[in-house]
Amino acid sequence: MTVIVNPPSLLHLVSTILLLSSLNLTLAQTTGFSVExxxxxSPKSPFYNPMETTSDRVTNALRRSFSSVGRFKSSFVLTEWAQSDITVGSGEYLMNISIGTPAFDTVAIVDTASDLIWTQCKPCSQCSQQVAPLFDPNQSSTYQLITCNASQCKNLFQTTCSSNNSCQYSINYPDDSYxxxxxxxxxITLATTxxxxxxxxxxxxxxxHNNGGPSKERNSGVIGLGGGELSLxxxxxxxxxxxxxxxxxxxxxxxxxxxLNFGSNAIVSGDGVVSTPLIKLSSPTFYFLNLEAISVGNKRINYTDVSFGKPGEGNIIIDxxxxxxxxxxxxxxELESAVATQINATxxxxxxxxxxxxxxxxxFVIPNITMHFTGADVKLQRLNTFFMVLDTVTCxxxxxxxxHSVYGNLAQINFLIGYDIEKKTVSFKPTDCSKN
Known part of the structure; x- marks a missing residue:
């Protein structure tokens, strides 16, 4: 049995971007579901490499963090609609989806700092050369409108295009992926739990149909969960x-x-829940929070970074x-000094x-570290603040x-984290996720 959901109208998107027919406006009632x-x-991942050592995975995770953060540059935020990082390695999460009818199964990276949902397809061949900019050229947009011959353009699922008009996208990333x-x-069909x-x-x-970069063999696609119009x-x-x-x-x-929970399954409630405002700045894609301070034991470090905007208006991206x-x-x-001062170890x-x-x-004992978001104090555990890089070395x-400041996924482990776009909040609840 399959539950069918029609998304709301994207009339503005369709009329100004895709120039395709309007969407079905019929909406299903509010529902809840969860996916893996x-x-x-993980051994469950199609990209799992049993030969990789802990050190290899840490190296991948470090490369992943420092390459992906480049997409948060203000100039990049203002000019790109669809952003993602297609390098697969430690620290990323995947989701199984099926596309088309009949369904074609594939796996893609889940990314809260991306909007576009994309997957590998075969090239669209013998398309018309009629090309026009989709937006004002002064906006430096990478999107272009192209007109294809529907009978000649076939995608991975071997079905002809549903319209003679299609929109071409082009995305380039800081780590040279594209x-x-x-x-x-x-x-798209989601297998629920x-x-x-x-x-x-x-x-x-x-x-x-033209994807590449450092991990070309692994760039199967991205499922964007960001705040923009094209996200899931x-x-x-x-x-x-x-x-x-x-x-x-x-x-x-x-x-x-x-x-990963949606709708009524995604409600975060009960003892221990704290919530902070979800802030939208220059880009609709990214989820900004406002961090006021970090505590290390009894030492409070005020957080004054304003690289993303004005004080109190969002200074860190949760990703x-x-x-x-x-x-x-x-x-x-300043944070490292406070931590090192309170640790007695080699x-x-x-x-x-x-x-x-x-x-x-x-x-050895590590100090308590608390993130003081506006209206929400999030006390981190040891597994959020230190991780093993070798059998005898912790980092x-x-x-x-x-x-720039980014609240990455290590800090989010063993927290039930809920996003409410309508109420504009992000909630944190300390949770044993193995039992959730």
């Missing part, structure tokens, strides 16, 4: 009431999967696709990119990167 969220280095292809309407499958009709997806959250719309949540398992739980917690250098070094060398490592052969999970 697979860690990229995806180019055509936007189209199709049906406890209920019938859910199909979303007439959803806008990207068929990438926005396109499903009213049936899930703008709600989604997830509970990330510790990295040691390699044979288990986390859950499922970045591994580390990244701060501008000045704030990071410092050692570790992988390049981070600086605070300890010999883990002997157990501080915070890093320094230029001017």
């Amino acid at each position: 969220l697979i860690p990229g280095d 995806s180019n292809g055509d936007l189209a309407f199709d049906t 406890t209920s019938p499958t859910v199909s979303v009709l007439e959803i806008v997806i990207g068929c990438g 959250i926005s396109q499903i719309g009213s049936p899930i009431a703008g709600k989604f949540s997830y509970c990330l398992l510790p990295t040691s739980e390699k044979n288990e999967s986390s859950k 499922l696709g970045t591994t580390l917690i990244l701060f501008p250098s000045g704030i990071y070094w 410092r050692v060398q570790g992988p390049e990119g981070l600086s605070l490592f300890y010999d883990a052969k002997t157990e 501080f999970a915070f890093g320094s990167f230029r001017q």
Whole structure:
């Protein structure tokens, strides 16, 4: 049995971007469902490499964090609609989806800092050369409108185009990854964990027929959960009431999967829940929070970064696709000093990119670290603040990167984290995610 969901109208998007027929306006009643969220280095992942060592996975995670954060540059935020990082490695999460009718099964990276849903497709051949800019050229848009011959353009699913008009997209990423292809309407089906499958009709997806970069063999696609019009959250719309949540398992739980919840299943409530405003700035894609301070034991470090906007208006992005917690250098070094002062252990060398490592052969006590978001104090556990890079070496999970701040997924482990787009809040609840 399959539950069918028609997304709300994208008339503005259709008329100004796709120039295709309007969507079905019929909406299903608000519903809730959950899907499996697979860690990229789990044996359940099609990209799992049993030959990789812990050190290899850490190296991948560090590369992942420092390359992905480049997409948050203000110039990039203002000019790109569809953003994602297509390098698969430690620290990423995957989701199984089916596209088209009959359905074609595939797997893609889940990314809260992306909008576009895209997957690998075969090239669209012998298309018309009539090309026109989609937006004002002064906006430096990478999108172009192209007109194709429907009988000649076939995608991965061997079906002809449903319209003579299609929209071409082109995305370039800081780590030199890229995806180019055509936007189209199709049906996607999600395999839920406890209920019938859910199909979303007439959803806008990207068929990438020219993709590449550092991990070209692994760039199967992206499922964007960002705040823009093209994301899965926005396109499903009213049936899930703008709600989604997830509970990330510790990295040691390699044979288990986390859950990604939608609609009524995504409500975060009960004892211990704290909520903070969800702030939208220059880009509709990214989820900004406002961090007021960080406490290390009894020492409070006021957080004054305004690289994304004005004081109190959002200064850190919460991102499922970045591994580390990244701060501008000045704030990071003050934080590291406060942590190191309160730890009685032997410092050692570790992988390049981070600086605070300890010999883990002997157990030691770490100070309590609390993130003071506006209206929400989030007390981190040891697994959120330190992680093993070798069998005998543990590393501080915070890093320094230029001017921007990102709240990565290590800090989110064993928290049920809920996004409510309509109420504009993000909620945190300490949770044993293995039991959630």
